[in-house]
Amino acid sequence: MKFYYIYKALAHPGLHGYVTPYTLEERLMQIQEAKRTLGSRIPWISDTMSNDLKHALGDASNPEFIIDPDGRLVNKRMWSNPEGLRDDLARLVGPVENPTRIADLDLEIPPPREQAAKGVVPSIELPRGMQALEVEPVANEEVPFYVKLRAEADRDLLRRGAGKLYLGFHLDPIYAVHWNNLVDPLHFELKLPRGTASPLSGTGPEVEVESDSDPRQFLIDVNAWDSDTPLQATIRYFACDDAETFCIPVTQQFRISLERDPDGGRRAGTFPGRGGGGMAGRIRELDANGDSRISRDEVPERMGRIFGRLDANGDGFIDEDELDGMASGPRMQRFMQRDEDGDGRLSRDELPERMRQRFERMDANGDGYVDREELEVMFERIRGRENNR
Amino acid sequence: MLRTSFLGLAFYLGASGLGFAQPAAPENDFMQARRGRFEATTPAIGDPMPDLSAYDEDGARFELSSLKGSYTVLVFGCLT
Secondary structure, three states: OEEEEEEOOOOOOOHHHOOOOOOHHHHHHHHHHHHHHHOOOOOEEEOOOOOHHHHHOOOOOEOEEEEOOOOEEEEEEOEOOHHHHHHHHHHHHOOOOOOOOHHHHOOOOOOOOOOOOOOOOOOOOOOOOOEEEEEEEOOOOOOOOOEEEEEEEOHHHHHHOOEEEEEEEEEOHHHOEEEEOOOOOOEEEEEOOOEEEEOOEEEOOOOOOOEEOOOEEEEEEEEEEOOOOOEEEEEEEEEEEOOOOOEEEEEEEEEEEEEEOOOOOOOOOOOOOOOOHHHHHHHHHOOOOOOOEEEHHHOOHHHHHHHHHHOOOOOOEEEHHHHHOOOOOHHHHHHHOOOOOOOOEEOHHHOOHHHHHHHHHHOOOOOOOEEHHHHHHHHHHHHHHHOOO | OHHHHHHHHHHHOOOOOOOOOOOOOOOOHHHHHHHHHHHHOOOOOOOEOOOOEEEEOOOOEEEHHHOOOOOEEEEEEOOO
C-alpha cells in the first residue's frame, strides 16, 4: 500500500501568508514547508507548474483517488474523506490487525514559522467578485522573487477592458523576509502600452513599526486596456531577511495579462459567499467560463426555478449584485450574533469556547480577529467534509 | 485541510470497516452540479489513470503510470 500527497496550486493564496510559487523550486520548497508543518512522512508528488495533474483529475481543491495494482482507478472523491478512505481500503485489502492510532505516531508538529508583524497595514476594501489574472514574472537571474504579485480584475475590467485592477504585493514566507520600514517603502510603476489607467505609479504606506509582513495593496482604475497587450509592472523594494544577514534593494518586473487565471484560487479573505452566505458562494462555483456571472446553461436544468428567482433583472444572467441580494447564510448569522462589540469581526473571547483553541488557524491574516471572510473559509471546509461523509 | 487528511490517513493505518462510504445526506443542487463536473473531468472507476508526468519531492520526474504493483492512495492538497 502506498500513499502520496499531490501538491497542487494554492486554493487560497494569502492564507497563513503563503503565496503562489513562480518556479518548481519554490513549489518544492512549499512541499518541505507542508511536511514540516504537518509532521508527516507521507511522500509528496509535485504537480507541474502548468498544473497538469489538477486539470486531468477534476480541478478540485482536495480530491482523493485510489488506484489498484494494475493502475486502474478504484474509487475517487471530490473532497478527501479519511473515514471513507479507511473503509474503502479495509474492503480492498482487509482490516488491520494491530491498529496504529494517531497518538502512536508521536507526531511532532512545530508551530507556524514566525514572521514579522502582521495586521499592521490595514487591508484595502475591494469590489466583490474579483478574479485572479495571469501574472508572468519577468525572469531575474540574480535574486529570487521575494515579493509575489497577486493581480485581480473586477468583472467590468474582464468584460469591457475598463474597471478595477487589484495589485497585491506579498512577501513570500518561504524566503523568510520582511518589509524594513526604516528604508524607502515599495514603489511600483505600471506601463500599459495600449490603454490608460490611474495611478500608474505608487508607493507603499509609511509604517510606524520597524518591520512587518503585510501585503502592499493597491487598487487601480483602468480606463482602457487592450486585452492583447499585457500590462507591465515594475517594483522597487528592499528585501530584508529575518535573520538580518542581508537587506538589499531589488527591482523586479511582472507582466499581467487581462486573462483570468483558472488556477489562481481565491485570495484568502475573499472567499465566495462574502455578503451573500454560503449559498451565494456555491452559485459562484457554477461560473464555468469565469466571466463572473452565471448563465442559464451553466446551471443544471432542475435549477431553472431558482435561476429565475435569482435573476432579478431578467437579463438571463445571475450576477454579483443579484447574489449580494441573497440573505446571509444562517450559519454566518449565528456566528455574527456573537459579535458583542459590533465591530463586524470576532475576537477570541467572542468565539464559542470549543473553537478558541483553533483561533490561530481561523485567523488567517493574523490580525487577532476572525472576520466574515475567514469564517467563510472555515464554513467551506466544513461543507466539504459534510458532503463527503 | 491537509492536517485533517493526514490524520485521517494515519487513522486508517489501524482502522477497519466494510464497504465504500456513502454520503450521509442528500446533496443540494449546487453541490450536485459541482460533483457532476468532477465526475465528468476525472477517469471513470475501472479506467486506467492518465499517463501524466509530475515531480517527486526532489524535483525528479515522476510518472503517474509508475503507480502499479500495489494499491495506491493519492490525495491532493496544498499549504492553503
